[in-house]
Amino acid sequence: MSHDFRYFMREGVNNLFSHGFMSFATIGITVACLLIMGTFSLVAYNAEMLLKTLESEYEILAFIDDGNTDAQTKSIGERIAALPNVKSVSFITREEATEAFEQRTLDEYLRANIKAEMFRDRYAVFVSDLNQVNRTAAMVREIVGDKNVRVDEDIAGGFILVRNVAGAVSIALVLILLVVTVFIISNTIRLTTFDRRDEIAIMKMVGATNGFIRWPFVYEGFLLGLLSSLIAFLLQWLVYAAVAKGIHAADTLQFIDVVSFGNIWRPVAAIFGASGMVIGIGGSLMAIRKFLQV
Numbered sequence: 496m497s498h499d500f501r502y503f504m505r506e507g508v509n510n511l512f513s514h515g516f517m518s519f520a521t522i523g524i525t526v527a528c529l530l531i532m533g534t535f536s537l538v539a540y541n542a543e544m545l546l547k548t549l550e551s552e553y554e555i556l557a558f559i560d561d562g563n564t565d566a567q568t569k570s571i572g573e574r575i576a577a578l579p580n581v582k583s584v585s586f587i588t589r590e591e592a593t594e595a596f597e598q599r600t601l602d603e604y605l606r607a608n609i610k611a612e613m614f615r616d617r618y619a620v621f622v623s624d625l626n627q628v629n630r631t632a633a634m635v636r637e638i639v640g641d642k643n644v645r646v647d648e649d650i651a652g653g654f655i656l657v658r659n660v661a662g663a664v665s666i667a668l669v670l671i672l673l674v675v676t677v678f679i680i681s682n683t684i685r686l687t688t689f690d691r692r693d694e695i696a697i698m699k700m701v702g703a704t705n706g707f708i709r710w711p712f713v714y715e716g717f718l719l720g721l722l723s724s725l726i727a728f729l730l731q732w733l734v735y736a737a738v739a740k741g742i743h744a745a746d747t748l749q750f751i752d753v754v755s756f757g758n759i760w761r762p763v764a765a766i767f768g769a770s771g772m773v774i775g776i777g778g779s780l781m782a783i784r785k786f787l788q789v
Contacts, residue, residue, distance in 0.1 A: 518719065525723035525774060526730065528676035529767060532669050533731045537763075539665030544754055546658045555620040555628070556645040557635050572618055574638050580631045582623040589614040625655055673770070677777045712779045720775020724767040731763070732756055 557575060559568050568586075576584045587595075592614040622631050632646040698708055739753040756763075 521719050522723045522726065524679055525676065525720065525771065526727045528672060528679070528774075529724060529727035529770060530731055530734070532672045532676070532770065533727065533763070533767065534734070535665060535668050535672070536766075537731075537735060539661060540759070541751075541754055542661050543658065545751065546661075548752065550625050551621065553622070553625060553628075555622070555632050555635055557618040557620055557639045558643040558645070559616040559618070559639070560643070561615065568616065571638060575618055575620055575635055578631060578634050580622050580624055580627045582621045584621070585619040587617050587619055589616055592617065673774070676774050677781070679778075682782070709780070709783055712783045713776055716775035716777075716779025717772055718775070719779075720771035720773070721768065722771075723775070724771025727771070728764055728767040731767070732760065 557571070559571065563571070572584055572586055575581060620631070620635060622628055628646065632644060636644045695708055735756050739756070742751055742753050
């Protein structure tokens with residue numbers, strides 16, 4: 496078995512170098528396709544992380560009537576915190592609300608004339624599942640009153656819609672690119688096997704099995720995919736780092752928090768490696784199938 500492995504691997508390596516230009520073209524195409532798939536996937540991943548961050552900051556505001564005592568206010572907070580789907584509750588005094596308003600407002604007149612008395616104490620309610628925000632808001636209204644709750648349902652729906660659309664589009668694009676890549680690699684490797692069709696026919700006539708003929712091409716595809724995935728991964732790392740640096744340096748894009756590649760390189764490397772080998776081996780099997788039908 497080990498003898499067969501060494502033979503097939505040696506034949507695969509020989510095939511790789513005996514078709515230098517075509518091997519180079521195959522690697523180049525595979526690298527380009529992996530980079531495109533990787534870029535789409537990383538953009539989608541960062542968009543998902545950004546949406547999760549924005550969702551975590553989404554809040555339902557429950558205002559407290561001025562006539563409530565401290566004990567009553569505390570009891571309201573405890574009842575809200577006990578509701579299902581409530582992740583956390585934060586109490587905000589009218590002074591803190593005034594200060595936050597002044598920091599967000601650019602209009603100097605408004606900032607100068609806003610008084611703390613115009614605000615009320617409130618609870619900022621953060622939810623676990625944004626899909627259940629309407630139900631949670633209804634339960635908060637039962638505690639503090641319908642007029643004392645502020646929730647922007649359109650924003651919540653917008654977050655959910657963007658997240659679902661972005662996820663579906665990303666998955667569709669990656670699957671389409673994967674199929675296209677396998678097809679391109681299959682046709683590229685088919686060109687490398689075309690000039691060996693007579694050799695394959697002779698091997699078939701002297702009794703060689705399809706498996707014996709096929710395995711060197713499988714190893715060749717494996718090596719092509721592995722080498723392509725390694726090159727694509729290193730290039731993806733460089734491109735990602737350059738884009739992240741540019742985003743961090745741009746004043747208008749400060750709100751975008753790009754995930755550090757150092758935190759995700761392991762799963763990215765695993766996905767690139769698996770994709771490269773699947774593309775290489777799948778393309779080789781599709782390419783050699785026609786020539787085995789002798």
